[in-house]
Amino acid sequence: MKKTTQQKVSNVSKEIADDAHKIEQDYIKENLKFLDNARLEVIAAIAGTPWAISNLSGIKRNLDLIINDYRAKAINLSDLSSNTFWNLGIEMADKPLRSIGIYDPFLSIDDTLQTVLRDYSADLITNISEDALKKINTEISLGLLGDKTSHEAMKAIGKNLTDKSVFSSIAARQEAIATTEMNRALSMAHQLRQEQIKKSIPSLKKRWRHSSYVRNPRTGHEEAHGQVVGIDEYFYVAPNIGGFKEPILYPRAPGVSAANSISCHCMSETYHPDWEKETIKG
DSSP, X not given: OEEEHHHHHHHHHHHHHHHHHXXXXXXXXXXXXXXXXXXXXXXHHHHTSOOSGGGHHHHXXXXXXXXXXXXXXXXXXXXXXXXXXXXXXXXXXXXXXXHTTOOXXXXXXXXXXXXXXXXXXXXXXXXXXXXXXXXXXXXXXXXXXTTOOHHHHHHHHOSSSSSSSHHHHHXXXXXXXXXXXXXXXXXXXXXXXXXXXXXXXXXOEEEEEOOSOOSSOOHHHHHHTTOEEETTSOEXXXXXXXXXXXXXXXXXXXXXXXXXXXXXXXXXXXXXXXXXXXXXXX
């Protein structure tokens, strides 16, 4: 079966995007498991200590140890996921070209920016965990001072990660951050690799590809689907149709507004106008 060269490139790019989404979901599940374990330990620490104001400092010490342990595990997982998605971004540039017979031995890209991304993600996780500890301590303090039972305090902290509570709020924030930062690493590495490849293929371009993974797609991102620009040029994308079209070098690029980047799953795929006219087997 024959297809255009661009169709082949697009199909291979989509396969990598699908793999990335599956890996992303696995990382998020692992992170939420760490968070739920921390929630259970917090509940156990409260339940295992006599509910009295005199024990407040002891409870807080235990909570501090629990949240610090969660933070360390979450940051380690974030580092691993950043490496995985950085490499996927490079593969998203290389593999489609290999599939159409382009095998230029491109040099390794500078990974300095990856280190910056990893440190930034670690800071975000630290901020979340510190905020979580503060909110948990507040619930316990208010409970003891306001004559609430330990059961009422534990309910406010969270009986799971879905009912409205301190931990469900943390879980939602953590998932949004993980999704955004993993895919930011992918798209940044992809852009850097494309810039490198462009030196060998000067007429190479990139095309915005809206994702079907999101539950509530941004209408402006759907509108941008298929937009073609040069590798060094900006896409112009609004969060919603009719809104301000922001210049975006690649999806989730640093400095792009939260409205256009948080939990975005859009991709930039390699594109060449001549490949629309060529055919290839397979």
